[in-house]
Amino acid sequence: MTATEVSPSRADARPVSGGARRTRPPRTFEQANRRLKWAMLAPALLFVGLMIVFPLAFTLDLSLTDAFGAVNADKSHIGLRNFADALGDARRFWPAVRRTIVFTVGAVVLETVFGLALAMLMRKPFRGMRWVRTVLIIPLLATPVAIGILWLLILDPTNGIANHLLAGLGLPRQEFLGSVGQSLPTLMLIDVWQWTPMMTLLLLAGLTTLPEEPEEAALVDGASAWQRFRYVVLPMLGPTLTTALVLRAVDALKTFDILYATKGAGGGSDFEAETLNVYAYGLTFDYQEYGLAAAVLVLFTLFIIGVVVLLRRRGGRKNA
């Protein structure tokens, strides 16, 4: 490569032929790069600014108004009343917060444990690896609405295969999504089925980047398989684990498709599967409570950001 002949600090030097024929100093690579990089960024920044940042500002403003009903109806600013209404609502808001937390923590913890176990199992190459990985990516690429309907069929209280199998094992019949109490745990398990592969793939990618020497050293020192995992592999995997947790937690907090497809508007007759996302959706598109919905969304967004910051800080300290 010719680049090796040009030392980096002199990369801007050009042979100037015939003395100072150019009046302008020659544009260096870096100057040209600087112009180009902003030109290349501009369309995407414009899109993100116009389509994402501006709507967020609009939502923030909307949360301070009494917008309700028709979208072109007059609205006036009412200060923080929407926030007070939301935070004082023990019937829909706080139960939705609780369900969001229960669903996310339950699903993500199980996904991390199963995902890590499966990643360790699949770490060394084996015959058929390609096919196992193909099977693993299908649940997370399949249409969530279709997945939801599929589980409605499998878990159907009277005609589903799940109860048929339970009966075969001599276990009592379950209501699953048909009951108020079992809906959220069932949905959590569906999420675990759908997203454990994502954890596995992320952690497998992290495992392949780890150096082999520390583990070999531990092996020579007589560490057991569990000790090697617990005290050598797991600490080295820390950064990947943190990233995977953040990605998964953010998506789990925002779960909508499966909940809405299986339980419908409001998360069922007793709101049993109504998380913050489903609640905000219902407020907006079923009740046209735009102001209150915006306030709930602002609180929800702050909540997600809080979770991300918390996970990243904890992860960072562990790896420091």
Place this chain on the structure above:
Amino acid sequence: MSATVTPAARPKIAQLARRRRHLAWLRGTAIGLVTLVFALPLVWMFAAAFKTNLQVTDPSVGLWFTPTLDNFRSVVEAGQIVRSMGNSLLVGVVSTVLSAVIAVPAAWAVGRFSMHRTGSLILVARIVPAISLLVPWYYLFAQMGLVGSYTVLILSHMFVSVPLIMWIMISFFAGLPVELEEAARTDGLSAFGAFWRISLPLAAPGTATASLLAFVFSWNNFMFALVFADDRTQTVPVTLFNFISYASTDWGGLMAASTLITVPVVIAAVLGQKYLVAGLTSGATKG
């Protein structure tokens, strides 16, 4: 190796080898079982699509039965699913192409010049709940009378695909050696020429992966279409969702429709497994 082993050590080595074989067998069985857990529900869906409605609701039928195409015939004849698949294809392709056109150059700038602060804007777009974008856009588009148009659907799907493609491509471009572009510059290419003729071709596999994932997520997208699509422009997840409400007992039809929607994704997964895994996990190992 065996030449250095003393005869006394041989039984111990045989024992170790046996133990290793057992462990390998155990591992193979465990992997097989886990694979079944992830595969069987989908197999059940495909199987149900070929059953009569009597067979679908009888769990003892299992996987041995005479397949029928009646479910597919009735679903396709009803018409809506075919129209919706066309809509999904149109919205998915257009939104993915437009997203790639604006996101790939931007990802190059961020990845090539380590503009991490600008890059973290992308993270914001991934964190924010989609509904908080939906409310203002619904508000605005409804006032403009645009709800139900393809334009709005395509724009809304780009909320997801622009950040997604950037996310994947930033780490891809960051992984390309800078020297390649510098060499091209020394040889007389412009800054843009170096991107266009050196980095972009090298990034083709990454771009393909990112675009494929963006298309799949557009194909699957439910919430945006639920709000922005009307009867004419509705996409497959919405059609499927509407099926539940008015055909809740037609399990065969539902499973046939679900199968029609899922098969393209399964084909993509089988053909592009390596790239899809790389795309899904990109950016995760850098912490």
